[in-house]
Amino acid sequence: MTDTLQRKPVSQVANSDCFTEESLSKLKEIMYEMRAEAGNHLFWEGDAADKLYFLKRGQVKITKASDEGKSFILYVYNTGDLFGQVDPFQNSVHSFNAEVTENSIIGVIQQKDLEVLLWQHGDLAVEFMKWMGLMHRMTQTKFRDLMMFGKPGALCSTLIRLCNTYGKNHGSEIVITKKLTNSELADMIGATRESVNRMLGDLKRANIIAMENNYIVVKDLPYLRDICQCENCPVDMCRI
Numbered sequence: 001m002t003d004t005l006q007r008k009p010v011s012q013v014a015n016s017d018c019f020t021e022e023s024l025s026k027l028k029e030i031m032y033e034m035r036a037e038a039g040n041h042l043f044w045e046g047d048a049a050d051k052l053y054f055l056k057r058g059q060v061k062i063t064k065a066s067d068e069g070k071s072f073i074l075y076v077y078n079t080g081d082l083f084g085q086v087d088p089f090q091n092s093v094h095s096f097n098a099e100v101t102e103n104s105i106i107g108v109i110q111q112k113d114l115e116v117l118l119w120q121h122g123d124l125a126v127e128f129m130k131w132m133g134l135m136h137r138m139t140q141t142k143f144r145d146l147m148m149f150g151k152p153g154a155l156c157s158t159l160i161r162l163c164n165t166y167g168k169n170h171g172s173e174i175v176i177t178k179k180l181t182n183s184e185l186a187d188m189i190g191a192t193r194e195s196v197n198r199m200l201g202d203l204k205r206a207n208i209i210a211m212e213n214n215y216i217v218v219k220d221l222p223y224l225r226d227i228c229q230c231e232n233c234p235v236d237m238c239r240i
Contacts, residue, residue: 014080031107058104
């Protein structure tokens with residue numbers, strides 16, 4: 001295995017797959033394009049929530065900050081994903097922060113333009129409801145893993161989601177082609193870096209995972225599924 005692995009294309013399921021090509025084309029017609037550099041924020045918690053964002057290229061992570069300053073990574077969005085918070089209430093504000101982690105090209109949809117489009121096209125409105133339902137289910141399953149199975153279960157669930165999002169088969173093993181620090185994994189499950197170090201060490205000693213060239217290699221996926229009592233959710237839901 002070499003470092004060229006990171007540059008190979010990874011098959012990902014975008015949440016915009018909820019829409020037909022025709023509906024997605026309608027959404028793209030009302031977008032305006034913006035470019036954002038890594039390190040910038042699209043919005044902060046408390047900003048007005050009156051836009052949706054379509055990631056044409058790049059990566060954005062959605063985070064929540066605690067009163068103690070701890071950051072929790074709720075989502076990581078990749079090319080083809082639609083995200084944002086549009087509520088049917090006036091003066092709605094964002095509950096999370098959106099940080100650009102790679103130089104990105106983003107299509108922005110204004111809420112007022114979206115509302116007109118949904119009024120005009122009932123089939124698009126139905127697909128939009130399916131997308132909203134998918135996003136809610138993704139959030140529910142993540143919090144379920146955190147609350148019901150503790151930090152080890154949340155870590156195993158996160159590794160499964162990483163396999164579905166960035167995994168490539170390598171014989172009987174799955175290589176997670178995105179390099180992540182233990183601090184980033186800790187932020188994904190609301191744990192400390194030290195506890196993630198210890199849990200990963202336990203998984204390595206049990207021959208469940210391995211590290212090769214700083215990539216996580218999952219050697220025993222069924223074990224991870226047993227720990228978090230995997231419900232075999234669809235891949236479009238079980239993603240990071």
